[in-house]
Amino acid sequence: MARPLTKKTDVIDAALALFMRKGIKATTTRAIALRAGISEGTIYRHFHSKEDLAESIFEHNLDYFWKYLKGYLKNTKNTEEMLQAFVAGFFEFSRREQRRYGFIISAHQTELKRHSREKMKPKQMLTKILRLGQKEGIFRKMDLSLASAMVIGTIMQTIFYLKNGRIAVNYDDVIKEVTQTCLKMVKK
Amino acid sequence: MARPLTKKTDVIDAALALFMRKGIKATTTRAIALRAGISEGTIYRHFHSKEDLAESIFEHNLDYFWKYLKGYLKNTKNTEEMLQAFVAGFFEFSRREQRRYGFIISAHQTELKRHSREKMKPKQMLTKILRLGQKEGIFRKMDLSLASAMVIGTIMQTIFYLKNGRIAVNYDDVIKEVTQTCLKMVKK
Amino acid sequence: MARPLTKKTDVIDAALALFMRKGIKATTTRAIALRAGISEGTIYRHFHSKEDLAESIFEHNLDYFWKYLKGYLKNTKNTEEMLQAFVAGFFEFSRREQRRYGFIISAHQTELKRHSREKMKPKQMLTKILRLGQKEGIFRKMDLSLASAMVIGTIMQTIFYLKNGRIAVNYDDVIKEVTQTCLKMVKK
Amino acid sequence: MARPLTKKTDVIDAALALFMRKGIKATTTRAIALRAGISEGTIYRHFHSKEDLAESIFEHNLDYFWKYLKGYLKNTKNTEEMLQAFVAGFFEFSRREQRRYGFIISAHQTELKRHSREKMKPKQMLTKILRLGQKEGIFRKMDLSLASAMVIGTIMQTIFYLKNGRIAVNYDDVIKEVTQTCLKMVKK
DNA sequence: GATGAATGAGTTTTCATTCAT
DNA sequence: TATGAATGAAAACTCATTCAT
Numbered sequence A, B, C, D: 001m002a003r004p005l006t007k008k009t010d011v012i013d014a015a016l017a018l019f020m021r022k023g024i025k026a027t028t029t030r031a032i033a034l035r036a037g038i039s040e041g042t043i044y045r046h047f048h049s050k051e052d053l054a055e056s057i058f059e060h061n062l063d064y065f066w067k068y069l070k071g072y073l074k075n076t077k078n079t080e081e082m083l084q085a086f087v088a089g090f091f092e093f094s095r096r097e098q099r100r101y102g103f104i105i106s107a108h109q110t111e112l113k114r115h116s117r118e119k120m121k122p123k124q125m126l127t128k129i130l131r132l133g134q135k136e137g138i139f140r141k142m143d144l145s146l147a148s149a150m151v152i153g154t155i156m157q158t159i160f161y162l163k164n165g166r167i168a169v170n171y172d173d174v175i176k177e178v179t180q181t182c183l184k185m186v187k188k
Numbered sequence E: 001g002a003t004g005a006a007t008g009a010g011t012t013t014t015c016a017t018t019c020a021t
Numbered sequence F: 001t002a003t004g005a006a007t008g009a010a011a012a013c014t015c016a017t018t019c020a021t
Helices: A008-022 A029-036 A040-046 A050-074 A080-098 A098-111 A121-136 A144-163 A172-184 B008-022 B027-038 B040-046 B052-074 B078-097 B098-111 B121-136 B144-164 B171-186 C007-024 C029-036 C040-046 C049-073 C079-096 C098-111 C114-118 C122-138 C144-163 C171-186 D008-022 D029-036 D040-046 D050-073 D079-096 D098-111 D114-118 D123-134 D144-161 D171-184
Strands: none
Touching: A008 A050, A029 C029, A029 D040, A040 A050, A050 A098, A050 A121, A050 C114, A080 A098, A080 A121, A098 B008, A098 B171, A098 C007, A098 C040, A098 C144, A121 A144, A144 A172, A144 C171, A144 D008, A172 B144, A172 B171, B008 B027, B008 B040, B008 B052, B008 B098, B008 C049, B027 B040, B040 B052, B052 B078, B052 B098, B078 B098, B078 B121, B078 B171, B078 C079, B144 B171, B171 D079, B171 D098, C007 C029, C007 C049, C007 C098, C029 C040, C029 C144, C029 C171, C029 D008, C040 C049, C040 C171, C049 C098, C049 C122, C079 C098, C079 C122, C079 C171, C098 D040, C114 D040, C122 D040, C122 D123, C144 C171, C144 D008, C144 D144, C144 D171, C171 D144, D008 D029, D008 D040, D008 D050, D008 D098, D029 D040, D050 D123, D079 D098, D079 D123, D079 D171, D123 D144, D144 D171
């Protein structure tokens, strides 16, 4: 990738780091400019407003996350493996891309305008997997959105506590355990 | 309880409602005063700062939540029933005390200073239940904090989607389903 | 003196201490009440306003200072001794009544309304002494207010530096030295 | 010097005028902005806080004062002349740069944080002169800081009364008289 | 006399956004 | 494109004073 001609990426990188750590509201444009090594005015050359910047970053990262998960699912042979890969991918992403993950979660839960939240792509992906499993008869019948919510909740909360150092288990064991639990939740 | 002599409760009530709806950062002292029907200065007679007010409200509500759950567990006869009651209590609280619940969750996840977040009493309650079940041999052996995280996550995420209208299932059925799922997660 | 029935003296004592340390403007009624162990409202039972309190304290202390100096001059036998006693009294007062002295000086120089500052009684006392000395022919002819200003300035500035620990001489030596110097300034 | 690109000097000029007239505490940022013809926010682009602004102005003016005095001492031929020039310079500065002088004095005496008050350059200059005179044997032996304090006090107090219209002598005569008196104070 | 909660006008400070360069 | 000083509206917070108890 060639050296970008504009400073747009600098803005995005800096904003992501700060949004994630302190939230959107609590992050000032001044802080973003400072961290990006640019001037405040430059932000407005690339984005209409701070809100716009945040939304843009959110969508970009959600997309990135989604592609990351897709990569994880590529080589799976059956639905159960898909679910396992989904869980593993979720955890891996949260670990490797801490800033992106942190931002997605916090923005999703409180800070963004409703319309941006609608398309929680990874959740849709999970829903598909579960639907497939139900069709195949290996997952038990239950409302798909409910099931997705429960699985995602299990994963996310675990990550949350893991991050806050409140779970004293080795990382790989945690993934294994959560994966098994999620399977138990949805299988017959 | 007699009519209070100060307007402290007015401040707290107004702040809770606003914090919950828009978050702490996005709620202004002006809005709080307006809603409470008092002057801004009055807020500062009772609390050092907005942050102080938020923390105070958080702790009070967490405590309230905890007592609410304790009430639910009172008449349980065995560990399994305790877990069921815990789940049901969680859901009931989130429905009956929407504002309190919403505020607790959002404050816990992003807005409060670390030290206030540490003491998540309901989670400790769940941990106790799980430990008991493991001793009795009805729950399978697994790290307690991990198990708690997963169960709480399952519950909270479901509530989150339920609130956003993305789960098209009847409320009671959801509770039943989630309860069953949680049992599945931890039982042998 | 019997135990006073009101808390007026408590207010005065507390206010004096605070005014002197931080200035009138920077002292809040809240701080005064706190230090006096009374409520803010009580201040207004005894004084019209904070300004009124300050002025009242100023005048009271100035008077006190003046009487203190008069006591020092009582047993002097001639004009030169009077001047010596004046210098010594000034120093003694600043040492024994640090809070009173400090407040008088700072209020006099910046914080009070003009009209309160007019009557700088100790300076008038000095003027009298100098006039006497000139009549007797032992002090040289010079404008009286100018001479008073210089003598008072010499004394006050010395005290100021003494207080700030910037003069490394023994206290009694300082008084002796300043006394001599003041005599040199005005004598023929 | 070219027209400055920022309004920093406008802020400083306005603040100096107001600080001097009413003191730091009693001067509002609103008043500063109004007088400077800028918005309040602009003040904070250039200074961290009002206190910071005041300290900055204090140091700048003290430096200015010091350079002014140095200019006065340039063409002196001996120590006695130096002392005369010091006195004359002090008076001249207080008359020509009334605002600066007034601000330096009041800030020095009560309003600034201790650390800013420590470095009273002009007094150090005087101390040097006195030390020189003692070495040469024309000034009598006495503690240097004490001697400086007395001389500075004599000068400052005279200026203070002069300003308040309480000395009815012609300005030049006052300087002459004070100069002579100061010499008397320190000479053998 | 004494209280202290409440006031409200005022203070300092913040910050997203604009605009001349 | 990029800058960064300037803006101004709004934020958090302060405090002398009042008043019902």
